[in-house]
Amino acid sequence: VELAITHFGVGLYGVPYAIAKNKGWFKDAGLDITGFLTSAGGGTTVRNVLASELPYGEVALPAAIAAIQQGLDVKIVHAGVVSLADMVFVTRKDDDSIKTEADLKGKKLGYSSPKSTTDMVTTIMLDKYKLTGQVERKPIGGIGAGLTVLREKGVDMFYVTEPAWSAEKNNYRKAFNAADWLPHVTQTVGVAKSEWIKANGDKLKGLIAARRKGVEFIKSNPDEAAQIVATEYKIPLDQAKAALASVKDVKGDYWSRGDFDKEGMDVMLQGLRLVQAIEPGDFDWKKVVDESALPADLPKSFK
Amino acid sequence: MNDAHAKLRGVKRIYRGVGKQPPTHALGPVDLDLKRGEFLSVVGPSGCGKSTLLDVLAGLARPDEGTIEFEGKLVQGEVPDGIGVVFQEDSSFPWLTVRENAGFALARAGMAPAEIKERVDATLSFMGLASFAESYPVQLSGGMRQRLCIARTLVTRPRLLLLDEPFGALDQQTRLLMGDELLRLWRETGATVLLITHALDEAAMLSDRVAVMSARPGVILDLVETDWPRDRDSRIVSEPSFGAVTARLWSTLRGESMKSMATQ
Amino acid sequence: MNDAHAKLRGVKRIYRGVGKQPPTHALGPVDLDLKRGEFLSVVGPSGCGKSTLLDVLAGLARPDEGTIEFEGKLVQGEVPDGIGVVFQEDSSFPWLTVRENAGFALARAGMAPAEIKERVDATLSFMGLASFAESYPVQLSGGMRQRLCIARTLVTRPRLLLLDEPFGALDQQTRLLMGDELLRLWRETGATVLLITHALDEAAMLSDRVAVMSARPGVILDLVETDWPRDRDSRIVSEPSFGAVTARLWSTLRGESMKSMATQ
Amino acid sequence: MKRAAAIRWLLIALLVALLELACSLRWIDPTAIIPPSAMLMGAMKIVLIGEWQRAIVETLTTVAIAVALSSAVGLLLGWALTRAPRLRRAVDPLLASWYAIPTFVFYPLFIVLFGLGRWPLVAIGFLFAVVAMTLSTIQGIERVPRTLLRAAQAMRLTRTQTALRVVLPSAAPWLFAGLKLVVAYAFIGVVAGEFILANEGFGHRIAFAYNNFDNRAMYGAILLLLVFVATLNASLAGWEKRLLRRRGLR
């Protein structure tokens, strides 16, 4: 069967899975994972998870929250990527006017689209540096479009994510990393269909455990991990290496072993409220999270 | 009337106008019996409803009032089996050759290709189109296209043949030849023929009976019996009684045409 | 010949075949002078090249050989000013009403609306179409559509009028009426008229001269002068010499039609 | 005409009722399709929200520009191609195949060429719609009966007069067919473009609803979109029908 993993092959979220598959750890857990279904956009991935034979996948946290709030039958079962380390803010190569966040004053900053993660992240940043209203923000679309607009001087700064950034390293100048001002943000989480969790607790445990081994392997064997990423993602080895190194350089863990980072989740929640993607008011994580399949040795955050 | 091949009773046809136009009462009421095996011609001033009559009789249009029977069955909204129609306007299929056009109905009816070829060749050749068998309709003259449409219908050997001014685009001599061919076919097949024509001598020469229609709305003013023998041909024009028939048609029609041109 | 309005010299027309088809030699060589103000009819068997002759004379098609002159100027690939054409097939514009159709050419030529209306109304009324002025061509009968096409050309008052079987779909009486109207117009306007027709009596009755064409490739076999007075109408048919003219036409044509039907 | 409308409404009512029933009986997963009544509520809510209203106006304007441009250019292009048969034969295969290009992948290109904002979307809508018009125009012009052209020639009409007074009206039924396609394609192009790329407009709002599993907003928006397209088409259809009726073409 196939696992639905958001942005597999284009984002680093899927790396632990790639390693687990490559190493045969899914098989050890009694799961026959033949490949990964990818898609762009959170909503689609959640839908794919629900329609899938093995209704489990890793999706963007906002999509998971939205899905559950709208009554879709999924639960968040583990944390995925808990850092924004892969999000790099860049300027034109010859433009060194923006070195720190404060330099953004009076400049034009691009982001992907309203109510997206980049919208939230930049909103929070401007708020943090008291720049709100002094920076012109422009929604642009995908990375291709964004970099084009940056080159054409339509904006002065845009974001790039790994591993694309490692391929573009020489064409733009990195100013800072989103993790610099937001060290804790949970980007993705593992979700599964509730009924399936009940009936297949063991399988889910196996999945989470296999992924966790993948996460640990990246730390312990970065070179071999890069090798595997290069083959599974079909990117040059150098790029894979650079991408893995760049998220490692940023402080804090990038991939969670599975346990939740409540702070990072709350940041995302706050962001969602900021861009009015969810209603303000109390939000009860316990209703959306199911920690039952987390390995026993990992801390539980929502008891 | 037991020998009526087709029966029209109180048939009327009224065309609705577009938008604010008033409706046009085109035809009727018409009562008419077509006897089995007879050759009946219809003459009448231009625009009097002849083509409309043919339409409803063939089942191509429904009458607004009245009924039509063919071989004892009501005709309603569908062309019954056994009727063949030649239209006033050119309706040859431009994407088919002359030969394919002529054999079209037969091929659709599932006749064997060899038999189709035989029938089509025979018909095209007495229609004077044999050497144009592989041409397309656009390559024909107006009169040749009209002959093609006649051929296309004749090959199906209908029991009731409806012809709407089929010789309108033909020169007089060709017309005579065609008329004789038509008479021969009519005798051989025993079909009933209804011919709409504007040539009075043609009507008089070919028919057992001639119906004269009034100006629009067309009703039947007169039904002239000719009493020709079945075994006749165009030489009948030299009969003394021929002149009498045409004269009678002429006198009835003259007034109607004048009326029609004046009021329309 | 100083009074020749149009002059044809050695005019030939050959249609190329499609694919492997052989070319069709449709017309010529034809030499013909149309005298200014004369009424000339052309008769000939179906498919002999009459319409083709009209095409090249009007400048709608180029002859493959020979030259055509109209009012002293060569006609080449363009219809000269002063020529009006009525086609054999229906060429009314289906999106225009009868009135708009009739006034079409005048409106394009920039005539004042009031004058157009006047001319169109007059023409439609003697064409028996007055009460259908606001109808669309689909709402007309075959014969009425043909009359519309004639009206559309007559309103422009051409100096040379070319008519291709304009009365083909009309009944005999209407035909006579139209013929008389045509003669009246011809006299009043002094136009030159070339009429293609398949009715020999019509040709004989209306024309100063009648050209008889051979079977395809059409050449002019005979040019019959009628010597009618200019001031004539359909009553001419009762003249004793009328019979002689039609008989002569008839005898020439008979053989050609037979030939044409046999070889085609 | 009245009858057709009646049947259509009946059919729609039937479908709606069926869907409503299927949804309320839970035959259909409400996370996939919601009952029509809920869609209607969604639509009503949308029209009341200022943000949505702006988006709708934005999108309709973009679509209108795309429709105008593509029908005009398509008409001219189709006409030009019938005048230049050699060029026509050479480019003919390309005309339709152009649709297979996923235009939105070239969004960056459009940004460079047209800047940010509305114009790249107009370009996408235009590219999507123009071919339909071109093809229809070519067909319409090729179907002009030869005898009408001959009549025009005999009346000594100039080229422009022939084009405007004979060819254009004669080809009108085909042009109408093309125009209807243009409307549909312009909507598809613009809305899909907004969906995938843009940050403003109706399409983006639908995308947002889609990604947030906000079925009410999404289906409500779709409902509105249906209404827009249907209204536009209905006005075209009335016009078209009069035109066809006059010619006896049903």
Added chain:
Amino acid sequence: MKFDKLLVLAAILGVWQMTSLLVGVEVLTPPLGTFAKIGRLFADPDFGGHVWETTRAFALALVLSLAIGLLVGLALGADRLAAEVGEPMLTAFYAIPKVTLYPVILLFFGLGFAAKVAFGALHGIIPVALFTMAGVRNVKPGWLRAARAMRLTKLQIARSVLLPAALPELVAGLRVGTALTLLGTLIGEMFASQRGLGYLLLQAMERNDPATITALALLLTIFATSASALLLALERRLDHARVVA
């Protein structure tokens, strides 16, 4: 003829090269670079699998689009009432952004091959139907009257009169339908896939890899153009009437 085509080809390449120079190779890969990229794509042993995956889904979707589209178009074109009832619904439905139908497609076709095929067919059916309908509707009434007088069945009328009479419109519809079905299949692949050209395209877009994007777009265009040329050749063979006129 051949020469004209080469000229057009040269013109396209020229414009492409110029645009590329104008906007920069980072945005639009120039022709040579694209060809090289295509070469590299084909050299990749996995590429054949991707092509096959897309071809498979496309072929099935195409058969569905053309068959259903033709049928619906003929039915609507031949029956005035059906057209008046159905056409507005079809066009309106067609303008829905297909993406939003993804949940519905998932519901009915599940995840995978069937959904891709459905997506492809969804894009293709309606244009085929609309073009067919327009063509059929404008068929000269006289031919239909003749067919009715010959007592042809509805099916025979469709096959022997409507199809040949409306051939140019039909072929145009099929051409547009073919290209759109290909596009639809591709978009279907962008939703949930791990194989196929749509998958490759999505990856390339997300990774900002213009060379691959341009290469894939070119491949698709070549494919659709070939299909289009094939249909045109077929039309020329069948449509004698136009050859003559």
